[in-house]
Amino acid sequence: xxxxxxxxxxxxxxxxxxxxxxxxxxxxxxxxxxxxxxxxxxxxxxxxxxxxxxxxxxxxxxxxxxxxxxxxxxxxxxxxxxxxxxxxxxxxxxxxxxxxxxxxxxxxxxxxxxxxxxxxxxxxxxxxxxxxxxxxxxxxxxxxxxxxxxxxxxxxxxxxxxxxxxxxxxx
Amino acid sequence: xxxxxxxxxxxxxxxxxxxxxxxxxxxxxxxxxxxxxxxxxxxxxxxxxxxxxxxxxxxxxxxxxxxxxxxxxxxxxxxxxxxxxxxxxxxxxxxxxxxxxxxxxxxxxxxxxxxxxxxxxxxxxxxxxxxxxxxxxxxxxxxxxxxxxxxxxxxxxxxxxxxxxxxxxxxxxxxxxxxxxxxxxxxxxxxxxxxxxxxxxxxxxxxxxxxxxxxxxxxxxxxxxxxxxxxxxxxxxxxxxxxxxxxxxxxxxxxxxxxxxxxxxxxxxxxxxxxxx
Numbered sequence: 001x002x003x004x005x006x007x008x009x010x011x012x013x014x015x016x017x018x019x020x021x022x023x024x025x026x027x028x029x030x031x032x033x034x035x036x037x038x039x040x041x042x043x044x045x046x047x048x049x050x051x052x053x054x055x056x057x058x059x060x061x062x063x064x065x066x067x068x069x070x071x072x073x074x075x076x077x078x079x080x081x082x083x084x085x086x087x088x089x090x091x092x093x094x095x096x097x098x099x100x101x102x103x104x105x106x107x108x109x110x111x112x113x114x115x116x117x118x119x120x121x122x123x124x125x126x127x128x129x130x131x132x133x134x135x136x137x138x139x140x141x142x143x144x145x146x147x148x149x150x151x152x153x154x155x156x157x158x159x160x161x162x163x164x165x166x167x168x169x170x171x
Numbered sequence: 172x173x174x175x176x177x178x179x180x181x182x183x184x185x186x187x188x189x190x191x192x193x194x195x196x197x198x199x200x201x202x203x204x205x206x207x208x209x210x211x212x213x214x215x216x217x218x219x220x221x222x223x224x225x226x227x228x229x230x231x232x233x234x235x236x237x238x239x240x241x242x243x244x245x246x247x248x249x250x251x252x253x254x255x256x257x258x259x260x261x262x263x264x265x266x267x268x269x270x271x272x273x274x275x276x277x278x279x280x281x282x283x284x285x286x287x288x289x290x291x292x293x294x295x296x297x298x299x300x301x302x303x304x305x306x307x308x309x310x311x312x313x314x315x316x317x318x319x320x321x322x323x324x325x326x327x328x329x330x331x332x333x334x335x336x337x338x339x340x341x342x343x344x345x346x347x348x349x350x351x352x353x354x355x356x357x358x359x360x361x362x363x364x365x366x367x368x369x370x371x372x373x374x375x376x377x378x379x380x381x382x383x384x385x386x387x388x389x390x391x392x393x394x395x396x397x398x399x400x401x402x403x404x405x406x407x408x409x410x411x412x413x414x415x416x417x418x419x420x421x422x423x424x425x426x427x428x429x430x431x432x433x434x435x436x437x438x439x440x441x442x443x444x445x446x447x448x
Contacts, residue, residue, distance in 0.1 A: 075211035078446050082357065085211065087334050137447070 023118040024146050025170045030109040032064070034128070035162025038102040045133040046099035047160055048073060050080035053109070053144075054125045060084045061113040061124070066095045076131045079139055104162075121147045130160040142166065199224035200440060201235045201326050202417050203278055208444045209356060210332040215269030218330060220252075222278055223261040228417045229385045235326075237262040239280055243339040245272025245332075268332050273356065275339035278326040282346075284432060285322060288314040302431040321432040323347075328442040329355035344372030347422045347437035352405070360413040360445045367404045370422055370437065374404030378422045382408055385415045410445035417442055 036047060049067040052060050060083055068074060074092070075081045085092050091114060113119050128140040138158040145151070148170060155164040201224040210216045220240070225232035234257055242250045252264035268274060284302035289295065290311045301309050303319045310317060323346045329339070335356045342348045352365040368378040378400040387393055398406045410416055418441040425434050 070212075072212045072216065075209045079448075081209070081211055082359075082446065086209075086331070086356075089213070089333060139447075 021120045021122070024111055024121050025148060026118070028111045028146070028168065028170045030111070030126075030144075031106065031165075031167040031169065032109065033104065033106050033163075033165040035104045035157075035164070036100065036102045036130070037157065037160070037162040039132075039135065039160075041135070043134045045135070046101055047130045047132040047135070048077050048099060050077045050084075050127070050129045051107075052080060052084055052127050053119075054083070054127065055119075056123055058083075058125075061119055062109070063091065063095045063114065064109050065097070065107055066092070067097055067099045069099045073131075073133070076133075076137075077129050078131075078137070079127065080129050119146070126166065128155075128161065128164065130158075132160055136160055140164070144168065199226055199233055200228075200417070200419060201278070201324055202229070202440050203240075203276060203326050203328050203442055204229055204415070205276065205328050205330060205442065208328070208330055210268050210330065213333075215267055215332065217265055217267050219263060219265045220276065220328075221261050221263055222326070227387050228383045229415065230388070231261045234258060234260055234262050235278075236280075237264040237278060240264045240276065240278045242266055243275040243277065245270050245274060245336050245338055247338045247341060268330055271333035272331070272336040273339050273354070274330045274332070276328045276330060280324070282321050282323040284319060286310070286317060286319040288317040290314045303429075303433070304431065318434065319432045320434050320436050321426075322436045324437070325349075325439045327439065331356040342369055342372060344369075346371065346435070347375070347378065347420060347439050348372075349418075349420060349439045349441055355443050358410065358443055358445045359448050360410055361448050363407050363409045364445075365405060365407045368400045368406065368420055368422070368439075369404060370424065375422060376400055376402045376404060378404070378406070378420050380406050380408075380418060380420045382410070382416055382418045384410070384412060385417075413445050413447040415442065415444050 032051065049065060050063065051065040052063045054060050063084055074085055111118055124144045124146050126142045126144055131137040136159050138160040140155055140158065140161065142153060142155055146168065150168050150170045152165065152167040157163055204221045206219045221231065222235050222237045223231045223233060224235040236257060237255045240252045240255065242252065244250055252266045254265040256263050284300065285298055286301045286306045287296065287298050288310060290297055299309060306319060335354050340350055342350060348369045350367045350369060352367055358364050368375050380398045380400065382396040383393060396408045398408050400406045420439045422437050423434055426432050
């Protein structure tokens with residue numbers, strides 16, 4: 001009888017607390033190698049770049065990188081501005097860094113959300129939006145299964161992005 | 172005798188003027204085109220607005236005025252534009268958008284009255300600018316099928332600085348009005364847009380809505396979307412391509428015991444952008 005009661009209680013707790021979902025491993029990270037290609041043109045401007053992660057509800061959980069110049073043009077990162085930037089000025093100021101010339105870049109995501117908490121395991125989408133004045137725009141979307149197992153993925157080059165490599169490590 | 176002649180002349184002139192004006196007012200759609208719908212600059216940015224009345228979407232034609240332009244601020248108060256000018260084929264106003272939130276830009280004129288009638292042996296249809304009281308003195312003898320309409324058009328658009336809000340959406344409760352359900356700054360190509368229509372403050376069924384994308388002369392078909400509001404005043408449509416759109420909503424209502432008009436013809440002309448997905 002007692003055992004049955006306890007199991008009822010556990011069952012009730014499981015229903016009441018779906019937020020018991022597991023977080024990704026403590027040392028899980030995502031390495032991103034991103035290339036901004038050399039583009040031959042008479043008026044080359046450094047592109048604006050936003051890299052962010054959304055959960056399955058299409059809510060942004062973390063802006064990984066934001067490379068911009070004047071904030072007049074923040075809105076030209078059309079998706080990122082609408083989904084993230086316009087809603088939180090402090091976040092924009094906190095993550096902004098200078099725009100970068102063509103070249104190869106590497107950065108690592110620490111597995112935390114914008115609030116500094118380790119995210120829950122699940123399916124996420126990584127967005128990479130690149131916009132260049134006098135030039136084009138590309139937005140890349142890549143689904144990521146962020147669970148216990150590591151993986152790596154490559155994204156094909158587009159007009160405004162070179163080869164992009166993603167490496168999810170959990171150890 | 173002379174007096175009578177002058178009178179007839181005056182009526183003719185009024186009718187002519189009425190006809191000329193009405194062709195500008197009714198046949199042409201009045202609209203506003205903002206230089207931008209979104210501001211991300213901290214500290215604000217100047218935007219400029221074109222206002223004209225035309226048959227083609229966002230093609231300048233008749234210089235509809237901007238003297239009545241108002242900006243409903245994110246906290247609900249009203250401001251006037253900083254600069255207003257009028258050219259031959261359009262008018263222009265500028266405003267500095269500093270406050271964060273969603274602004275509603277309106278160019279709403281006073282209601283205007285038009286009387287339609289038939290006169291002469293050939294039943295020629297005629298129009299003049301007159302309400303039911305003024306028309307008594309102006310209508311020729313033996314005018315037939317006399318009907319006076321009061322017309323009111325709202326010309327509007329939404330500008331969002333930083334984080335969007337909805338205070339500027341509040342209805343006046345007069346004539347035809349449009350309440351965004353999908354926030355205007357969240358209109359994305361390929362995603363459904365929902366809005367609600369109100370007439371004199373009440374949700375209105377049967378309002379005809381037509382949505383046309385800019386650049387009509389660069390395609391063979393207008394590709395307009397036509398929808399009619401449901402019993403709760405809602406309409407839903409999907410802009411398939413990113414770009415600027417003009418939405419025209421129209422509603423007619425018979426006026427009973429109204430001393431100035433027999434019917435109301437109300438419209439809302441909303442300019443919005445659908446952003447890239």
